[in-house]
Amino acid sequence: xxxxxxxxxxxxxxxxxxxxxxxxxxxxxxxxxxxxxxxxxxxxxxxxxxxxxxxxxxxxxxxxxxxxxxxxxxxxxxxxxxxxxxxxxxxxxxxxxxxxxxxxxxxxxxxxxxxxxxxxxxxxxxxxxxxxxxxxxxxxxxxxxxxxxxxxxxxxxxxxxxxxxxxxxxxxxxxxxxxxxxxxxxxxxxxxxxxxxxxxxxxxxxxxxxxxxxxxxxxxxxxxxxxxxxx
Amino acid sequence: xxxxxxxxxxxxxxxxxxxxxxxxxxxxxxxxxxxxxxxxxxxxxxxxxxxxxxxxxxxxxxxxxxxxxxxxxxxxxxxxxxxxxxxxxxxxxxxxxxxxxxxxxxxxxxxxxxxxxxxxxxxxxxxxxxxxxxxxxxxxxxxxxxxxxxxxxxxxxxxxxxxxxxxxxxxxxxxxxxxxxxxxxxxxxxxxxxxxxxxxxxxxxxxxxxxxxxxxxxxxxxxxxxxxxxxxxxxxxxxxxxxxxxxxxxxxxxxxxxxxxxxxxxxxxxxxxxxxxxxxxxxxxxxxxxxxxxxxxxxxxxxxxxxxxxxxxxxxxxxxxxxxxxxxxxxxxxxxxxxxxxxxxxxxx
Numbered sequence: 416x417x418x419x420x421x422x423x424x425x426x427x428x429x430x431x432x433x434x435x436x437x438x439x440x441x442x443x444x445x446x447x448x449x450x451x452x453x454x455x456x457x458x459x460x461x462x463x464x465x466x467x468x469x470x471x472x473x474x475x476x477x478x479x480x481x482x483x484x485x486x487x488x489x490x491x492x493x494x495x496x497x498x499x500x501x502x503x504x505x506x507x508x509x510x511x512x513x514x515x516x517x518x519x520x521x522x523x524x525x526x527x528x529x530x531x532x533x534x535x536x537x538x539x540x541x542x543x544x545x546x547x548x549x550x551x552x553x554x555x556x557x558x559x560x561x562x563x564x565x566x567x568x569x570x571x572x573x574x575x576x577x578x579x580x581x582x583x584x585x586x587x588x589x590x591x592x593x594x595x596x597x598x599x600x601x602x603x604x605x606x607x608x609x610x611x612x613x614x615x616x617x618x619x620x621x622x623x624x625x626x627x628x629x630x631x632x633x634x635x636x637x638x639x640x641x642x643x644x645x646x
Numbered sequence: 647x648x649x650x651x652x653x654x655x656x657x658x659x660x661x662x663x664x665x666x667x668x669x670x671x672x673x674x675x676x677x678x679x680x681x682x683x684x685x686x687x688x689x690x691x692x693x694x695x696x697x698x699x700x701x702x703x704x705x706x707x708x709x710x711x712x713x714x715x716x717x718x719x720x721x722x723x724x725x726x727x728x729x730x731x732x733x734x735x736x737x738x739x740x741x742x743x744x745x746x747x748x749x750x751x752x753x754x755x756x757x758x759x760x761x762x763x764x765x766x767x768x769x770x771x772x773x774x775x776x777x778x779x780x781x782x783x784x785x786x787x788x789x790x791x792x793x794x795x796x797x798x799x800x801x802x803x804x805x806x807x808x809x810x811x812x813x814x815x816x817x818x819x820x821x822x823x824x825x826x827x828x829x830x831x832x833x834x835x836x837x838x839x840x841x842x843x844x845x846x847x848x849x850x851x852x853x854x855x856x857x858x859x860x861x862x863x864x865x866x867x868x869x870x871x872x873x874x875x876x877x878x879x880x881x882x883x884x885x886x887x888x889x890x891x892x893x894x895x896x897x898x899x900x901x902x903x904x905x906x907x908x909x910x911x912x913x914x915x916x917x918x919x920x921x922x923x924x925x926x927x928x929x930x931x932x933x934x935x936x937x938x939x940x941x942x943x944x945x946x947x948x949x950x951x952x953x954x955x956x957x958x959x960x961x962x963x964x965x966x967x968x969x970x971x972x973x974x975x976x977x978x979x980x981x982x983x984x985x986x987x988x989x990x991x992x993x994x995x
Contacts, residue, residue: 430839466873476807476839479873524865525872620757621769623869627761628935637761637937642869646757646805646837 432473435517441490443510447566449497450539451508452483454490461486461521463546464643467493468519471506478503481617481643482521483542485549494539494569525617525643530555533611535599535626537561540618541569543643553578557609561585561599561622568594600625608633617643650709651680651702652784653777655812656821666701668694676702677821684784686710709777710785713737717977723967725977728782730754731772734978735800737782740966745793750782752810753801758835759869762857762899764933765800768979774801776812783817795825798833798853800978804840814848827851828891835870836879849892853926854879856896858905859913876917884920894923899930900946902939911952924959931965 442454463486468477484492498504510516527534527547534544534556541560548556558578562568565586574582575593585595585602595602603626614630616623623642631637651662659673666672672694679691688694688703713726714734724739728751735751755768782799783789795817797803803810810832816822817830831851834841845852856876858864865871888894896918900906914925927950930940941949946962953960 476843523873524861524875619769620755620759620766623759624766624769627759628767631937632935638863638866641865641872642759643872644757644759644869646802 430468430477430519430522432477435468435470435473435477435519437515438491438518440510440512440514440516442492442512443507443514445497445508446494447569448564450567450569451495451497451504452492453495453507453510454484454492455516455518457484457489457491458518459520461491462526463550464525464527464543465521465523466525466543467491467521469493469507470503470517473517475502477517477519479646481523481525481540481542481546483545485546488549494542496539523643525615525641527556527613527615530613531609531611532556533609533614534558535561535603535614535616535618535622537599537618537622538567539569540622540643540645543617544615545570548574548577553581557581557583557611559583559585559599559602561587561618563588565589565591565594598622600629603629603633608635612639614640615643616640618645620644620646648705648707650775650777651676651706652709653775653780653809653812653816655776655815656819659821662702662706663698665705666698668698672698674821677816680708681780681784681816681821681823684710684789709781711781712785715977719967721966724788725967726782726786727977728778728785730778730781731774733768733771735774735778735782736978737786737799738967739786739788739792741788741791746788746791747794747796748783748786748789748792749796749799750779751799751801752779752797752803752806756801757805758802760835760855761867762901762930762933762936762938764979767933773806773809776809776816779809779813780816794829794831796831796833796853798831802835802837803832804834804837804844807840807843811844811847814850818848818850828893831893831895833897835868836874836876837870838874838878838882841879841882845886845888845892849890851893851895853895853897854883856898856914856925857901859910859917863905880917880921883923888922894921896923896925897928898925899928900941900949901930902941902945904938906941906945906949908952911949911956914953915956915958918958924961925953927960927962929963929965 438455440455446452466479466481468479470477480493483494495504497508536544568584571584583595585599590596616626627640630640659676660670663672675693679685686708688699691699714729715727717725722741726737728735731754733754735754738749740747752774754771756765757770759766817825818827827849831853833853835855857867927946950960950962
């Protein structure tokens with residue numbers, strides 16, 4: 416295994432096209448409408464919350480994806496939304512087991528530590544929290560996961576089983592038992608905030624910025640809010 | 647719907663000319679009409695054959711569009727609002743005694759989620775095309791007085807790299823407007839792969855949003871620190887040893903009591919060691935709902951002195967347009983709230 420990379424390194428050679436390594440797809444399936452899970456055998460160690468850069472052609476800019484598998488799992492998994500007019504994801508969706516793609520080593524510093532935290536995600540922004548929960552469990556954590564539809568609440572049965580009432584699925588367009596009917600940001604506005612030492616946000620920019628504003632407005636120091644953005 | 651030719655590079659114009667039955671060199675003539683003579687119709691392209699002009703007009707439009715709103719400050723600064731990409735973008739015209747600076751936007755909204763930024767509160771809606779970026783310049787009433795262009799408006803330029811590079815090619819190319827790249831500055835929060843491409847492919851000035859030299863603190867202010875740490879951006883700049891005409895500057899918004907301490911000055915001097923650069927200290931324009939505060943002028947001057955004492959070329963950027971919602975994104979967010987009819991969190995209304 417290649418050693419894990421930390422955020423203290425002083426160069427970004429991991430993103431050099433020449434240093435991207437070829438990996439072979441072991442799984443690539445649509446796990447919810449428009450959402451895919453891609454996996455390949457794990458070639459290195461990583462810290463839950465880190466991301467990787469993927470591309471099918473090292474001459475083209477790689478895209479970044481949070482790792483959605485546990486640190487000890489045999490495969491590295493990522494989640495991606497199929498963007499019909501996107502440059503990469505329509506081609507990623509066509510990959511079959513055995514096909515090759517290019518991947519960076521893990522990087523990034525979106526991390527949690529032991530102790531009470533509140534995790535807030537929308538859509539495939541759940542990926543780093545899947546990784547954290549699979550790696551170290553979810554004791555002391557509260558997870559809010561927002562999606563338009565119940566089908567988009569990836570790993571819902573597993574999170575329900577693992578976290579019980581500390582897992583709060585939120586849907587804006589579907590109602591269901593145990594599902595909060597609204598956005599994660601509405602929950603953060605209405606409900607009593609957990610006694611978390613930190614809030615970790617991952618998802619689209621609008622949710623991240625709105626959730627952060629709400630938390631700060633409700634008295635959470637901004638130093639206790641850590642955000643991961645999609646771009 | 648006709649395709650806009652504004653923003654088309656030489657290669658794209660050659661394709662359009664060929665489609666209209668015109669020879670390859672007509673691409674240069676079309677570019678001259680659009681980018682230098684600033685015509686608003688193909689009819690005015692009098693050195694092109696009539697049949698070619700008609701064919702171009704059937705398939706294409708020039709693509710210029712006027713601003714939908716303007717606000718003027720007592721200090722002469724103007725903010726123009728352009729409708730595009732399903733929202734609004736701002737272009738700021740900042741006249742001074744010896745020069746006139748135009749600040750351009752590159753995206754409707756922004757994905758970067760910086761804590762101090764109003765544009766980020768809109769979320770991300772669209773990338774601007776090269777034509778939409780250039781339109782802010784070509785449709786500006788004061789365009790003939792523009793001496794400097796800065797890509798520091800709404801959006802992260804290097805997150806819209808292809809369109810920004812196309813617009814720079816047209817702004818600086820002989821087939822475009824022929825401006826000197828030393829009159830153009832592109833600002834970024836440091837998207838590293840795109841930064842490398844920008845540095846490889848242009849000679850324009852670079853401004854990096856720094857705001858604090860401490861990793862943990864920067865992570866709270868700028869989520870990009872999680873992905874592309876400042877240390878990696880600085881390592882890249884240090885390794886390149888920019889010695890040409892390109893100027894590298896660091897933007898530093900001064901937040902009262904947060905990043906204006908002697909400790910910050912010492913660390914800035916340490917992390918910027920070996921990079922030929924200047925630092926621009928910027929007063930923070932408070933935005934709704936922010937936990938951040940402005941730093942008093944005297945405190946900023948003290949901080950400037952601390953940096954200068956450590957050998958860093960430092961200036962305090964003059965604040966302009968404070969009476970017309972100078973914070974970037976504020977005016978367009980107000981307009982967006984009006985158009986949607988519903989205020990969002992951290993709303994300005």
